Amino acid sequence: MIELVEVTKVFNRGRPNEFTAVDGVSLRVEPHRVTGLVGPSGSGKTTLASLIGCMARPTSGRILLDVNGSGSLSGLTFPGGEVTSLPERFLTEIRRRTFGFIFQQFHLVQGLTVLENVMLPAYPTGEPHAVLRTRALGLLEMFDMSRKAESKVEWLSGGETQRVAIARALINSPAVVIADEPTAHLDTKLAREFLDILGDLKSRGTTVIVASHDPLVVDSPIIDRIVRLRDGRVDDGAAD
Amino acid sequence: MKRANAFLTFLAVGLALLGGMFAHAAASRRAARPALEARTELVRRLRTTDLCLFTEARYTRHPVMADVNTPFQDYPLSIEHYPSGSLMPPPAHLSSER
Amino acid sequence: MRRWFNAQRHILELTLSALLRRRGKYLALVTVYTLVVFLLASVMFFTHALRREAATLLEGAPEIVVQRLVAGRHDLIPTAYADAIAEIRGVTSVRPALWGYYFDPIFGANYTLLVPEEFTHGPGNIAIGPGVAGASGSEVDYILPFWSSEGRLTSYTIAEILPAESELVAADLILMAAEDFRALFDIPEELATNLTVSVRNPRELPVIAAKITELLPDTRPIIRDEILRTYDSIFSWRSGLLMFILMTCVLAFIIFAWDKASGLSAEERREIGILKAIGWETSDVLQMKFWEGAVVSLSSFLIGVLAAYGHVFVGSSGLFEPVLKGWAVIYPEFRLVPFIDGYQVAVLFFLTVVPYTVSTIVPAWRAATVDPDAVMRG
Numbered sequence: 001m002i003e004l005v006e007v008t009k010v011f012n013r014g015r016p017n018e019f020t021a022v023d024g025v026s027l028r029v030e031p032h033r034v035t036g037l038v039g040p041s042g043s044g045k046t047t048l049a050s051l052i053g054c055m056a057r058p059t060s061g062r063i064l065l066d067v068n069g070s071g072s073l074s075g076l077t078f079p080g081g082e083v084t085s086l087p088e089r090f091l092t093e094i095r096r097r098t099f100g101f102i103f104q105q106f107h108l109v110q111g112l113t114v115l116e117n118v119m120l121p122a123y124p125t126g127e128p129h130a131v132l133r134t135r136a137l138g139l140l141e142m143f144d145m146s147r148k149a150e151s152k153v154e155w156l157s158g159g160e161t162q163r164v165a166i167a168r169a170l171i172n173s174p175a176v177v178i179a180d181e182p183t184a185h186l187d188t189k190l191a192r193e194f195l196d197i198l199g200d201l202k203s204r205g206t207t208v209i210v211a212s213h214d215p216l217v218v219d220s221p222i223i224d225r226i227v228r229l230r231d232g233r234v235d236d237g238a239a240d
Numbered sequence: 241m242k243r244a245n246a247f248l249t250f251l252a253v254g255l256a257l258l259g260g261m262f263a264h265a266a267a268s269r270r271a272a273r274p275a276l277e278a279r280t281e282l283v284r285r286l287r288t289t290d291l292c293l294f295t296e297a298r299y300t301r302h303p304v305m306a307d308v309n310t311p312f313q314d315y316p317l318s319i320e321h322y323p324s325g326s327l328m329p330p331p332a333h334l335s336s337e338r
Numbered sequence: 339m340r341r342w343f344n345a346q347r348h349i350l351e352l353t354l355s356a357l358l359r360r361r362g363k364y365l366a367l368v369t370v371y372t373l374v375v376f377l378l379a380s381v382m383f384f385t386h387a388l389r390r391e392a393a394t395l396l397e398g399a400p401e402i403v404v405q406r407l408v409a410g411r412h413d414l415i416p417t418a419y420a421d422a423i424a425e426i427r428g429v430t431s432v433r434p435a436l437w438g439y440y441f442d443p444i445f446g447a448n449y450t451l452l453v454p455e456e457f458t459h460g461p462g463n464i465a466i467g468p469g470v471a472g473a474s475g476s477e478v479d480y481i482l483p484f485w486s487s488e489g490r491l492t493s494y495t496i497a498e499i500l501p502a503e504s505e506l507v508a509a510d511l512i513l514m515a516a517e518d519f520r521a522l523f524d525i526p527e528e529l530a531t532n533l534t535v536s537v538r539n540p541r542e543l544p545v546i547a548a549k550i551t552e553l554l555p556d557t558r559p560i561i562r563d564e565i566l567r568t569y570d571s572i573f574s575w576r577s578g579l580l581m582f583i584l585m586t587c588v589l590a591f592i593i594f595a596w597d598k599a600s601g602l603s604a605e606e607r608r609e610i611g612i613l614k615a616i617g618w619e620t621s622d623v624l625q626m627k628f629w630e631g632a633v634v635s636l637s638s639f640l641i642g643v644l645a646a647y648g649h650v651f652v653g654s655s656g657l658f659e660p661v662l663k664g665w666a667v668i669y670p671e672f673r674l675v676p677f678i679d680g681y682q683v684a685v686l687f688f689l690t691v692v693p694y695t696v697s698t699i700v701p702a703w704r705a706a707t708v709d710p711d712a713v714m715r716g
Contacts, residue, residue: 047711050710050711055615055709055710055711056709056710056711088619088620089619092617092618092619095617095710096617101615101616103615107612107615107616109609109612109613111355111356111359112352112355116351116352116355119348120352120613120616121616121617121618123345123348123349123351123352123618123622124345124348124349124617124618124619124622124625125341125345126340126341126342126343126344126345126348127341127344128340128344129241129344129347129348132348168616172617241347241348241351243350243351243354243355243358244347244348244350244351244354245347247350247354247633248347248350250637251636251640254636254637254640254641254644255640257640257644258640258643258644261643261644261647261678262678262680264676265647265651265676265677265678268651268675268676269675269676269677272675275503275675276391276394276395276675278503278504279395279503279504279506279507280394280395280397280398281398282398282504282507282508283395283396283398283399283507284398284399285454285455286452286454286507286508286511286513287399287400287433287435287454287455287534288399288437288452288507289396289399289400289403289560289565290565291391291392291395291396291506291507291569292450292467292469292505292506292507292508292509292510292511292668292670293506293572293670294662294664294666295447295448295450295469295509295510295666295667295668295669296448296664296665296666296667297448298439298448301439301448301450301510302450303568304403304560304564304565304568305403305405305412305560307407307410307411307412322664322665323579323661323662323664324662324664324666326577326578326579326580327572327573327577327579327580327662328572328573328577329571329572329574329576329577331564331567331568332564332567332568332571333560333564333567333568
C-alpha cells in the first residue's frame, strides 16, 4: 500500500513564479488495483504521480511505501516505510525496484534498438547481460514485439512504441506501474489496447496508477478507483 | 554488448601491445649493446667530439667546437641555418662559467 | 565486483552507441587527437633516445680538447703547445689531432675530413662514411677528387666504406692518412687542428683545463663533461621549433577540452533526463560521461603512442626528415636504439587522458543532477 499524508509540492519557492502543484493531498493507494488520478490539465495529477513514484520529493508531508504490507519493500527494509527523507541513493534504488514509468511521450532513446531500450533501466544494476536479455525478450514476447527486438525504435509505429514503453517499464519487475497520460497520443483503438494491457498487468498482481483526463480512461471498467483532483487538491474526499 | 566487448578487446590488445612495446625496446637495447660499444669505440678511435647530425655548416656539425663569439654566424648578415640552429642550442660551456 | 563490472560494461555499451550515432564527428576527433599524441610521442621518443645515444657514445670522446683561438675564431694550434700541457700534473698524454671540413661543389655536400691515430689503408686511400658514399654514389675502389688549397686536383681511392650502423658518428666522415691531409690543406708539421689530452683522474678535468688556460691564454680547452652537456640539451623544449610544436599540441588539447566543457547540447540533456527518469542515478550518468571521455582519449593515446614508437624506432623517424634535414645534403638515418623512459610515457598518458576525461564529466554534472521528474513535467 502506498500512503500519502498531507503532501504538498511547491515549485520555484520564494520566487515570483512560485506555484503550488499539489496542495495537502492525503490518500491511500491500494495494492493490486488500478487507481486513476483524474482531473483537468493543471490539476496536479502528473506531479502527484511523480511524487508517488519517488521521482521528486514533496515540499512538505509524508509518503509511505509499504506495498507488500510486510514492513519491507521489494526486499529493502527501511524505517516505517517512509521515503520522504531518504537520501537520493536509496530513493533511486527504491524507485528503480518498485516503480515502472510510462511517460506521456514514451521517451524512448533514439538510435537504440527495441531490445536495448527495454533493457536500459536495468543497465546500472549490474545484472549479467544474459539474464537481462532473456527477461527483456520475455517481455517483448508478452507484448508481441519479439520480431522487432533488433529494430531501431525510430522505425516503430505509434502502437509499437507504446508497447515497447510498457515493456521497458516492466524490466525491473516493479510492484507498481505508473502511467502519465498514456492515451494522449493514441487513437481510440490503440488506447483501448493499452487499457487492456493495464488490465492484464493488474491480473498479474501489479499495482497500477494512471493519471489521465481522457474520458476513455476515466470511464473504463479497468479502473477500480478514481481520485479526482482539482487545483492540486483532492476533490470529493480521499477515501473511497 | 557487441560494442562494449569490441572496445574492451581493443583496449586489452592495445595495453598488451603497449607492454610489448616496452619489452621490444628492452630486448632491442640488449641486442644493440655490441653495436653501441662499437660506435663508442669508433668515437674513441677517431677522437671526435660530436655526433653527425647536422652537416650543413661547421658550427652545426660540431656544436661543441663552436667559436666563442659567434656561435651561429659565419660572417655578418649570414642567415642562421634552419632548423638546426633552432634545435641545437649553443653549447653550455659558451654561456656559463666553468 | 562482478556486478560492478557488468554495470560498467552495460554503461559502456550505451556510451558507444551514442558515440557511433555521431560517428563522423567522433572519428574526426579521435583522428586529430591521435595525430597530436603521435606527434608529441614521436618527438619525445626521438629526443630521449638521441640524448641517451649521445650520452653513451660520447663517453668515448677525448677528455680534454684544446683549441686555439685567434681573433675569436678557431685556428690551427702549434703542436709545441703539447709540451707545456704535458708538464701539468695529472696529464697522461697530449696528442695532436688533424681534422677539417671540405665542401664538395659537385655534390653540394660538406664532408668532415679526419685523420685517425692509425690509418691502416695508408696514403692515397680514404675510408668514407655511409653518408658520403650515398651522396656521391661511390663504392669501394672508386676515386674521389679533391681540390687542394693551391687549386691542385688530388684524387684518393676509396678503400673502405664505414658500416651503416656508424652513421650517427661517421655519416659525413672521410678518413685519410696524415700526409695526405697535410698535403691537401697545406698544413705544416708544426700545426694541428687541435690537441687532445688524457688525464689520470677524470675528476681533475676542470682543474687541469683551468691550468691549460693559464699556461696558454690563446687556447680554449673543452672538457668531456661539457661535450656531454651540449648533447643533453639537444632538442630541448626551449628551442624555437620544438616550442612551436609543443604549443600547437597544447592548443589542440585545450580546444578539445573546451569543446567538451562548453556544455551539453539539448539532445544530450534530453537523453540524460530520460535516463534519470527510468531509474539511472546521477553517478550512473557520470560514469557514462566518464566512458565517453575515456573511450576517445584512451584510443588516441594507445594508437598514437604505438604508432610513434613504430615511426621512431622502426621507421627511423622518417616523417621528421623534411624538417630536420634543412639545408644539409648528407643526412644520417636515425636508426636509434630504443631508449624509452617509462616515466615520460606515463606523463603523456596522464596529459592525454585525464584532462579530456575530466572535461567530459564536469560539464555534465549539472545535467546529471537534474531531477528525474523534470522529464515528466517537460
